[in-house]
Amino acid sequence: MCGIVGYVGRSQAAPILLDGLGKLEYRGYDSAGVAVYDGGAKKLSVHKAKGRLQVLSDMLDAGAAVPGTVGVGHTRWATHGAPSDVNSHPQVSRSGKIAVVHNGIIENYAELKAFLQGEGVSFVSETDTEVVAQLVEYFVDTGGVGLLEAVGRCLRRIEGAYALGIISADEPDRIIAVRKDSPLILGYGQDGMFLASDVTAIIRYTREVTYMDDGEAAVLTRDGIQCYNTFMQPIEKEIAHVDWEIGAAEKGGYEHFMFKEIMEQPEALRHAIFPRIREGEVYFENFSLTDDYIRGLKKIYIVACGSAYHAGVVGKYNLERLLRLPVEVSLASEFRYMDPIVDGGTLVVVISQSGETLDSMAALREARRLGAKVLSIVNVVGSSIARESDEVLYTWAGPEIAVATTKGYSTQLAVLVLLGLYMGRVLGTVSGRERAEAAAELLALPEKLEKVLEQRDGIQYLASQYFNHNSIFFIGRNVDYALGLEGSLKLKEISYIHSEAYASGELKHGTISLIEEGTLVIALGTYEKLFDKAMSNVVEVKSRGADVLALTTGDRRADMEKIANGVMTIPSTHPLLLPSLGVAPLQLFAYYVALMRGCDIDKPRNLAKSVTVE
């Protein structure tokens, strides 16, 4: 969703802002803009354009045409008011002296707008953000106060979620940053200070960052940053070092980030798994959930959105099997309003790649309010969900840029298995031998996945046979059903083909009426225990005229080939890890189908990478 960049320093600001916005494009946006203080003209120069960032960049000669060393930039994902030049950010106050970039939603903007209109303030855009710019100016003018005090007064009036970057022509040496429920980080560079929605935007310039917490404000000047708490009292914040490689957030010769990230999965799994296995046992460094606490648990509740939720569905099957504890899995957007049965005896596991998904964050807070401890499985270090959880297991997959998650999901699966083995030892539900076998398979997983990825040409061929279908069903049982949910989402979100996933046994309760001559059914049959049932379902849909593309293990290829039109395989592995291998052919299939249909793979229509609104 919206991306924010700010810079105050000794270099020309606009090229830095545009470069940073380029790194945030992956979040999803429909327009872009920058505001820079022009010291010669002694005013803000504001430039905005609907559409791709390239339009703005061309307009500004990649920023070279805009003088000034202090500025803010923004990529907008429309919420209030259609995508247009006027609704793009920065939004400015009526005098043109104050410019604001905003990520989030000001919920009481209509009421505040009416108040300001009553005071004679006129508005030019339909955005909630313009209210902030006008309100800050209102407090400067009527209160005779400086920018920081005016922003403080504004914060006491606005409700909702926001990360804000604010500059003023009257105080041109500074940027004011504030955050509540939307991510914002501060960066300390050699020749200036930075502000950004995430690290990717500024990693070229600095690796020293501070993660702002909710309710905090900061004043950035070219020589340093002063942070403030909710009461606007100065506070000291920790500076963290980011150790990603710069290239990790770039395409590195691949045509698409999604393909690069699919291919990076073996390495991402090595990072997620290897440091956590010692002599056949799972080990979590500085893990704060004590053995006594784990032994006292009555239930586990997994909460997440989208693909992370699908990882949670696999997690439910695996954790119940390992722990013999009830595991519920819920969509975060439902959990927060369903009055869930959660208490101190429940461990709530929140899964999120970005660590910023608003629904997951709200579910986390609800779980903690109800007395549960929250363990989060998160990729982005220092993200909001990670920081508000009682304990975090990072997935260490590195930056994920493509909107459709791949390595984020597969590392979530691996961490859930690690968690199950760890808790299974504490609870005594998984024997030493079983743990050692599963741990050995976890260590072998990256190499096996490499073998699966080597089959990509065959999968590309299969995609070429089916890319023009308009409706595709995924069927499977148990973990194969959970895997089907993810395979179907991957396909529909990037190729725009209508697709649904069904538990195979449910077909005959209604959906089978949709199967007709030529319908493509992707039948998942990797789980050996239920392989015969998977075969029966293939026969069932074939006899109604479906084309069947099957996914199974190498050992079962010959059986499947007797009836399916095409077969993809994965190496045999521990049943806990089947979806970790099985997802790769489905990701590749979705990728090649979308490629053949000419879709914008890394930025599918209407989607944002990090969903920070409800």
Ligand code: F6R
């Ligand atoms: C699908 C996808 C989304 C995310 C979902 C949750 O490919 O990426 O469904 O999984 O928006 O995002 P996170 O994991 O960042 O909370």
